[in-house]
Amino acid sequence: MSESRAVLEGPDIHRALTRIAHEIxxxxxxxxxxxxxxxxxxxxxxxxxxxxxxxxxxxxxxxxGSIDITMYRDDLRLKxxxxxxxxxxxxxxIDGKTVVLVDDVLYSGRTVRAALDALNDLGRPTxxxxxxxxxxxxxxxxxxxxxxxxxxxxAKSEKVKVYLEETDGREAVLLIKEGAK
Amino acid sequence: xxxxxxSAGDLSKDDALLILDxxxxxxxxxxxxxxxxxxxxxxxxxxxxxEDSTRTRISFEAAAKRLSADVINxxxxxxxxxxxxxxxxxxxxxxxxGADAVVIRHGSSGAPHRLATWVRGxxxxxxxxxxxxxxxxxxxxxxxxxxxGGLDGRRITIVGDVLHSRVARSNxxxxxxxxxxxxxxxPPTLLPVSVGSWPCEVSYDLDAVLPKSDAVMMxxxxxxxxxxxxxxxxxxYSRRYGLDRDRFAKMPDEAxxxxxxxxxxxxxxxxxxADSPRSTIVEQVANGVTIxxxxxxxxxxxxxxx
Numbered sequence: 328m329s330e331s332r333a334v335l336e337g338p339d340i341h342r343a344l345t346r347i348a349h350e351i352x353x354x355x356x357x358x359x360x361x362x363x364x365x366x367x368x369x370x371x372x373x374x375x376x377x378x379x380x381x382x383x384x385x386x387x388x389x390x391x392g393s394i395d396i397t398m399y400r401d402d403l404r405l406k407x408x409x410x411x412x413x414x415x416x417x418x419x420x421i422d423g424k425t426v427v428l429v430d431d432v433l434y435s436g437r438t439v440r441a442a443l444d445a446l447n448d449l450g451r452p453t454x455x456x457x458x459x460x461x462x463x464x465x466x467x468x469x470x471x472x473x474x475x476x477x478x479x480x481x482a483k484s485e486k487v488k489v490y491l492e493e494t495d496g497r498e499a500v501l502l503i504k505e506g507a508k
Numbered sequence: 509x510x511x512x513x514x515s516a517g518d519l520s521k522d523d524a525l526l527i528l529d530x531x532x533x534x535x536x537x538x539x540x541x542x543x544x545x546x547x548x549x550x551x552x553x554x555x556x557x558x559e560d561s562t563r564t565r566i567s568f569e570a571a572a573k574r575l576s577a578d579v580i581n582x583x584x585x586x587x588x589x590x591x592x593x594x595x596x597x598x599x600x601x602x603x604x605x606g607a608d609a610v611v612i613r614h615g616s617s618g619a620p621h622r623l624a625t626w627v628r629g630x631x632x633x634x635x636x637x638x639x640x641x642x643x644x645x646x647x648x649x650x651x652x653x654x655x656x657g658g659l660d661g662r663r664i665t666i667v668g669d670v671l672h673s674r675v676a677r678s679n680x681x682x683x684x685x686x687x688x689x690x691x692x693x694x695p696p697t698l699l700p701v702s703v704g705s706w707p708c709e710v711s712y713d714l715d716a717v718l719p720k721s722d723a724v725m726m727x728x729x730x731x732x733x734x735x736x737x738x739x740x741x742x743x744x745y746s747r748r749y750g751l752d753r754d755r756f757a758k759m760p761d762e763a764x765x766x767x768x769x770x771x772x773x774x775x776x777x778x779x780x781x782a783d784s785p786r787s788t789i790v791e792q793v794a795n796g797v798t799i800x801x802x803x804x805x806x807x808x809x810x811x812x813x814x
Binding site for chain 2: 395399403404405409410411412413414444449
């Protein structure tokens with residue numbers, strides 16, 4: 328049996344996102360040129376939530392989109408072909424903007440590398456930053472997050488699962504210790 | 509998904525929807541300035557064309573290139589086939605060159621099926637004789653779904669030379685899988701004997717069917733395959749089974765007109781109908797690249813299926 332423990336509950340996730348939204352505003356001096364791009368599925372949801380919060384706090388509406396990285400993955404050949412997610416850029420594009428990539432869990436860093444490759448085909452942002460709800464460590468590439476909801480020490484054998492209201496009907500981050508399945 | 513795409517009938521509803529949904533996302537790639545994806549880098553796709561083709565070959569080539577695959581084009585004219593090389597030897601040659609996928613068009617029904625037993629890579633049927641043309645059916649379904657919103661319960665009418673049409677057979681099989689109601693309309697001489705076992709209705713009266721159609725697909729009269737008198741004259745065929753302005757007016761206001769191309773304007777379809785905003789003929793070509801990208805990605809993008 329696998330045993331799971333909630334490391335973040337609904338209110339914790341809300342507080343973490345609120346803090347990240349404030350940090351983005353602070354670091355980018357008002358988020359004037361910021362575009363939030365979420366990595367489907369849950370990163371896209373988180374990007375929308377961050378966008379909503381930034382609008383609440385400062386009254387500026389910042390462009391939010393999504394960037395699917397499936398076609399850029401380095402592990403495509405290891406599994407059967409996967410269904411694609413949605414790539415949706417804001418109408419003004421990303422050229423000359425500060426792109427903040429948003430994902431739910433930062434782990435090996437390979438997803439982010441793929442996202443950087445995908446961005447390269449979509450335009451030329453001035454700078455790219457990374458926001459993640461959970462950083463669970465074990466990086467395999469020289470990549471770090473600029474905004475982190477929670478640093479979560481994990482073992483490689485464990486799994487981190489993020490549930491969000493919009494896609495899963497509940498709010499939680501679970502740490503799952505894998506025993507026999 | 510199977511390793512090969514030989515018949516539209518091999519696709520389950522889930523497979524078919526996966527291909528259509530994948531194409532829906534890939535259609536967005538065609539709208540950006542850099543239309544290329546790195547997904548199939550290092551993979552080789554061979555276009556093996558024993559029959560003439562413009563749009564299908566170019567479409568497969570564009571699809572493979574947009575996914576960064578290496579493309580080798582082979583046409584029977586000017587190859588060792590004209591020296592008498594057999595399909596099997598040609599296939600083994602391609603195999604030795606390391607083809608990950610072979611896209612084959614052949615005049616004989618069943619050639620892709622045979623080829624699939626000889627090569628290790630994926631075989632994609634790009635039209636075999638009068639048998640099947642599954643990617644055409646997929647792109648037709650994709651075009652219809654985009655225009656009509658969905659296919660479940662939609663009434664699709666396919667008109668014309670069903671006997672010689674691989675497009676008709678593939679469309680009937682795929683549309684039935686996707687839940688559409690298909691009616692074939694043709695003179696009795698241009699319907700195959702086996703049509704009674706197909707998952708569709710059959711009618712000889714186009715005027716009765718048109719008002720109840722959400723999409724009307726006109727088939728080309730395949731003169732090159734007509735070795736007998738299937739109808740008295742082209743003029744008579746056109747009068748009874750051609751889609752002219754008057755018949756077009758009988759269709760529901762939202763109904764669309766399709767044609768897999770190449771068209772005989774004035775024969776099975778009037779020029780002004782072909783050029784109307786409710787015709788999807790040009791869209792079908794653009795959607796062809798997208799759907800073939802989806803098929804190649806799903807067959808070659810993941811781990812190789814044993």
